[in-house]
Amino acid sequence: MIQTSLPRRGFLTIGSMVAAGTLAAPAVLRAQTVPPTRTLADTMAGDSRFSRFLDLITRAGMVEDFRSAQPMTVFAPIDAAFQGAPANLLQQLTGSGSQSGGSQESVDRQRLAALINYHIVPGAFRSTELTGAERRLTTRNGSDIALAMANGAVTLRNPSPGQQTAGFGSAGMNVAAQPARVVAADIVASNGVIHGIDQVIWP
The missing domain is CATH 1.20.5 (Single alpha-helices involved in coiled-coils or other helix-helix interfaces)
Structure with missing residues (x-):
């Protein structure tokens, strides 16, 4: 036993x-x-790196767009990206003589929305889906952006400056010589993905 x-x-x-x-x-x-429960809008609101971009979204009256259920990929400029952006143009868009002033009545919402939508691609794309050969994606603005790999980072640029205005009207005049780089990839929200970039990209 x-x-x-x-x-x-x-x-x-x-x-x-x-x-x-x-x-x-x-x-x-x-x-x-x-799965994450915070929307794109709430995720950016909780991340201090995107306060300037979120301010533009708020001034354009587009916050609810970033809370919708439709999946989106947002190439969101981090705050440092605005240091190299044309200050006069941003002031025109926001209707202010400084980045913190201006009234809602003076905001150029149509052009501001066109700029914001140029940073958005329908569908949720992780960084692994954006690597490889150069490709073009159509943004919510209606214009294309070109994505490529450089030194291990995803880069974005306007592939046809001066040929695709899509409601913005700058005709590519403010396109930077160097492409923007993804510096904070795969920030996942309930309705999409955010990739932080180091430049504002202009239609």
């Missing part, structure tokens, strides 16, 4: 440990794969 009971107790103990392990693993996996 002693010889048969000890192995059985050992088996039960090991079996309990295995059972506990198999029960614990799915819980860990579930915790790692819980």
Whole structure:
């Protein structure tokens, strides 16, 4: 009796440990794969790197667009990206003599919306889906952006400056010599993906 009971107790103990392990693993996996609950708008609001871009979205009256269920990929300029942007043009768009002033009545919402929409592509694309050969994607603005890889980073540029205005009217005059780079990839929200970029990209 002693010889048969000890192995059985050992088996039960090991079996309990295995059972506990198999029960614990799915819980860990579930915790790692819980989908995000914050929208694109709320995600940017909670990330101080995007305060300037969110300010433009707010002035254009487009916050609810970023809370919609429709999936979007947002190439959002980080705050530092605005240091190299044409200040006079931004003031025209926001209707202010400074980045913090201006009334809602003086905001050029049509052109501001065109600029913001040039940073948005319908559908949710992770960075792994944007790598590889150069490609063009059509933005919500209606104009194309060109994506490529350079030094291990995804880059974006206006592929046809002066030929695609799409409601903005600048005709590519403010396009930078160097493409914008993705510097903060794959910030996932409930309705899309945000990729932080180091420049404002102009239609």
